[in-house]
Amino acid sequence: MKCIKNEVNKDTYQRWYSIYNDEIVNLKVGIERYSNDQNIAFKILEKNLNKLTDMKFIFEQADILQKREFVNIVFDSNLYYENGFYRTPTMMDLFSVN
Structure with a gap:
């Protein structure tokens, strides 16, 4: 559509089309x-x-x-480094047993 509106030149469109079409074909074959x-x-x-x-x-x-x-999620974005140790005042309950 962007090619028709002259927002993307023809060479760019053909290159993108080729790349994404190959990816679509590979995914369909895998499925x-x-x-x-x-x-x-x-x-x-x-x-x-x-x-x-x-x-x-x-x-x-x-x-x-x-x-x-991963670290931000597990430690609720509250992990900090102090005196040679990593510390956190909060942690997700799911990971607190580990």
Whole structure:
């Protein structure tokens, strides 16, 4: 639509269209493959389900921005560093047992 309104030039539109169309096709192929044999999807889920509760694993797999967001959520954005220790006056109840 933006190409028609001359808000994006034709070369840019064709490049974006190609990139996103390839991504759409790849996602559709993946959906189709796992829709045909749900056992594959369930095996992958079963293999990795325990990792969803492994906070250390989740934290180690995250990039720096995800780690920052994780810490902010867990410590309710109240984590600070003082005298060589990290401290927080609050923490999500869910994580207080750990």
